[in-house]
Every structure is written in C-alpha cells, then in structure tokens.
Amino acid sequence: MSDNDNEHIQEHxxxxxxxxxxxxxxxVLTVAASYLNVSTTEAxxxxxxxxxxxxxxxxxYFMHLITExxxxxxxxxLTFIFxxxxxxxxxxxxxxxxxxx
Amino acid sequence: xxxxxxxxxxxxxxxxNSKLGIWVFLASEIMLFGGLFSAYVFLRIAAPVxxxxxxxxxxxxxxxxxxxxxxxxxxVTVIMSWASLKMKDFExxxxxxxxxxxxxxxxxxxxxxxxxxxxxxxxxxxxxxxMGIYFTxxxxxxxxxxxxxxxxxxxxxxxxxxxWQSNPEQFTNRIEVAGLYWHFVDLVWIFLFPILYLx
Numbered sequence: 484m485s486d487n488d489n490e491h492i493q494e495h496x497x498x499x500x501x502x503x504x505x506x507x508x509x510x511v512l513t514v515a516a517s518y519l520n521v522s523t524t525e526a527x528x529x530x531x532x533x534x535x536x537x538x539x540x541x542x543x544y545f546m547h548l549i550t551e552x553x554x555x556x557x558x559x560x561l562t563f564i565f566x567x568x569x570x571x572x573x574x575x576x577x578x579x580x581x582x583x584x
Numbered sequence: 585x586x587x588x589x590x591x592x593x594x595x596x597x598x599x600x601n602s603k604l605g606i607w608v609f610l611a612s613e614i615m616l617f618g619g620l621f622s623a624y625v626f627l628r629i630a631a632p633v634x635x636x637x638x639x640x641x642x643x644x645x646x647x648x649x650x651x652x653x654x655x656x657x658x659x660v661t662v663i664m665s666w667a668s669l670k671m672k673d674f675e676x677x678x679x680x681x682x683x684x685x686x687x688x689x690x691x692x693x694x695x696x697x698x699x700x701x702x703x704x705x706x707x708x709x710x711x712x713x714x715m716g717i718y719f720t721x722x723x724x725x726x727x728x729x730x731x732x733x734x735x736x737x738x739x740x741x742x743x744x745x746x747x748w749q750s751n752p753e754q755f756t757n758r759i760e761v762a763g764l765y766w767h768f769v770d771l772v773w774i775f776l777f778p779i780l781y782l783x
Contacts, residue, residue, distance in 0.1 A: 492670050499667070503660045510652050514645065517782035523637075530778035537774045545663050545767045552598045555607045562611040566618040573626035 502544045509537050591753050606761045610768050617772055620721055624779060627713045639714035640780065642707060644698060648781045651694050652773065658687030659770045662736070662763045669756040674748055677759070681740045684766070688733045695726055718780055725776060728769045735762050 513533045517526065543549045548556075589601040597604055628636050665680035702708075702715075709719040738744035739759060747755040 489671055492667050496664070496667055499660055499663055503656065506656045506659075507653060510649065510656065513778055513782065514649050517645075517778070523783075527783055530782055531775075534775050534778050538771050541659060541767055541771050541774065545659055545770075546764055554597045554599055554604065558607055558611050562614050566614055569615070569618045569622045570625065572622055573629055576626065577629050 498544055502540050505540060506537055509533055509540075513537075591757060600757065602757055602761050603764075606764050610764065613768060617721075617724070620717070620724065621775070621779075624717050624721065627717055631713055635712070636714050636783075639712050639718075640783065642702070642705075643718070643781050644701070645781050647694055647698055648777055651691050652777050654687050654691050654694070655770045655773050658684045658691070659767055661687065662766045666756065666759045666763050669748075669752070669759055672752075678740065678745075681736060681759075685733060685736055685740060688729055688736075691729060692726065695722070721776055721780065725769070725772055728772070732762070732766050732769055736766070 513530060516529045516533065519526070521529070587601070591600060593600050661680045661683040665677045665684065668676035668680055707715060709716045739762060745755070747758070
C-alpha cells in the first residue's frame with residue numbers, strides 16, 4: 484500500500500470520528516427532546532427527524548452510500564419504495580375504517 | 585475452485601459479488617423489519633389513547649440510551665477494524681474487532697437485565713400489545729446482534745482470520761461485508777430506540 488493510499492484512509496478515519504461525535508450528540512438530543520412539553524404528534528416528528536438524521540449519517544458515511552455504485556442505489560431505492568408502501572398500509576386501513584364509520 | 589468476482593468487480597454490476605450479495609440481503613432485512621415497524625404503527629393506531637405511552641413508561645430510558653451509545657461505538661470500532669486492514673495493520677484490526685465484540689456483548693448484558701427486570705415485575709409479551717411488539721422487535725434485533733457476533737467472532741479468532749496470510753484482499757472484503765451488516769443492525773436500533781422507549 485502506498486503512502487498516498489494510507490493518507491486517503493487516514494482522511495476517512497477523521498470523517499468516521501467526526502460522524503461518531505455527531506451521533507453521540509444526536510443521541511443525547513433525542514433523549515432531551517423526549518422531555519420537551521410538546522404534543523404527541525410533535526414529539527413523534529421530532530424523534531423521527533433526529534433518528535432519520537442519525538440513520539443517514541450511518542448509511543452515508545459508515546456504509547459509504549454517498550460514494551457507492553449506482554447498482555446499490557437502485558436496489559435501495561426500490562426497497563425504499565416497497566418499505567414506504569408497507570408503512571402506508573396501516574394508514575390506509577385506518578382511513579378506510581374512519582370513512583366506514 | 586475459486587469463486588469468481590470475490591475481489592475484482594463484475595463488469596456489468598460494477599461491484600464484487602460479496603458486496604452485491606450483502607446489499608441484496610440487507611434489502612430483504614429492511615423489508616423484514618419494515619413489516620414489523622408497520623405492525624407497530626398499526627397496533628399503535630388501534631390501541632386505546634395513551635396505552636402505548638403507559639406501557640412504554642415501564643421501560644428504562646437510561647439503559648436504552650447507554651445501549652444506543654454502545655452500539656454506535658461498535659459501529660465505529662468495526663469500521664476502524666476494516667480501515668486497519670486497509671492500512672495492513674493486522675494487530676490493530678484484532679484490537680478493534682475485539683472491541684466491537686466487547687460492545688456487542690455489553691449490549692446483550694444490558695438487554696438481559698432489561699428483560700429479566702420486566703419478567704421479575706410480571707411483564708411478559710402477553711401483557712399488552714405494546715409489550716408484544718416490544719419483545720418481538722427487540723428480540724429479533726437481539727438475534728441479529730448474536731448472528732453478527734458469531735460471524736465477527738469467527739473472523740477474530742485464529743482459525744477464521746488465517747485468510748489474512750493467504751489472501752489479504754479477500755479477507756479485507758469479508759470484514760467490509762460483515763461491517764455493512766453490523767452498521768445495519770445499528771441503524772435498526774437507531775429507530776427502535778425512540779419509537780419504543782421515548783414516544
């Protein structure tokens with residue numbers, strides 16, 4: 484391995500440690516936000532926003548998705564569409580029940 | 585016989601087969617947990633008002649926060665073990681992989697105390713719909729932790745890491761793939777923590 488490659492990895496390590504710090508801070512923020520005097524809807528929105536931010540950092544930097552090949556991006560895009568569909572099924576059921584009553 | 589494209593990239597996918605394989609597997613895992621997250625939303629909508637908040641308040645936030653930090657730390661140590669191999673430093677790899685396994689073990693110990701604490705107070709999966717989905721989601725997640733520990737433990741022990749001597753590049757790829765799985769396990773917990781413990 485050349486010195487150039489080593490330097491490249493060292494740069495990556497700096498990024499990993501920065502992301503690690505950010506994840507720690509965001510975890511503390513998530514807990515702190517749960518003690519705020521807000522409505523359930525606002526609490527859900529806040530908690531899921533922070534969780535999504537944390538997940539993006541893990542996926543983007545630790546799993547290297549920001550520099551990953553298009554094949555993987557397409558696989559994940561398709562999965563995400565199915566995941567969203569999966570998450571909307573309870574909503575559709577709920578709306579259906581509401582309209583029936 | 586050598587399995588093709590374990591190191592070099594396939595011209596059509598632009599990836600080596602192990603990386604493509606783990607991402608397709610992780611896609612199926614997203615759908616597995618996605619189905620259970622969907623069940624959580626469905627049960628929460630159908631539950632009486634404040635029922636989920638009531639049962640959720642019986643869980644320990646400090647223990648879960650500690651476990652979240654432990655899992656995040658393990659994500660960093662596993663990627664550091666891969667980076668160490670990239671820099672041809674096998675001793676550092678063993679140290680970081682050992683730390684990852686230690687973090688995973690600590691996570692399981694905390695979870696053991698959480699579970700036994702609930703059982704001690706007569707709280708079981710059958711106690712409520714919240715507890716049903718709580719034990720299902722965290723139990724499945726715990727099985728993933730154990731699965732990851734078996735794979736990483738194998739690569740950490742001498743009989744599993746001897747490939748480093750014969751084929752270092754393929755061994756590094758194996759650690760990268762195991763690391764991707766481990767990050768996914770961390771990622772699932774990032775969502776489990778707020779929806780089960782904080783909301």
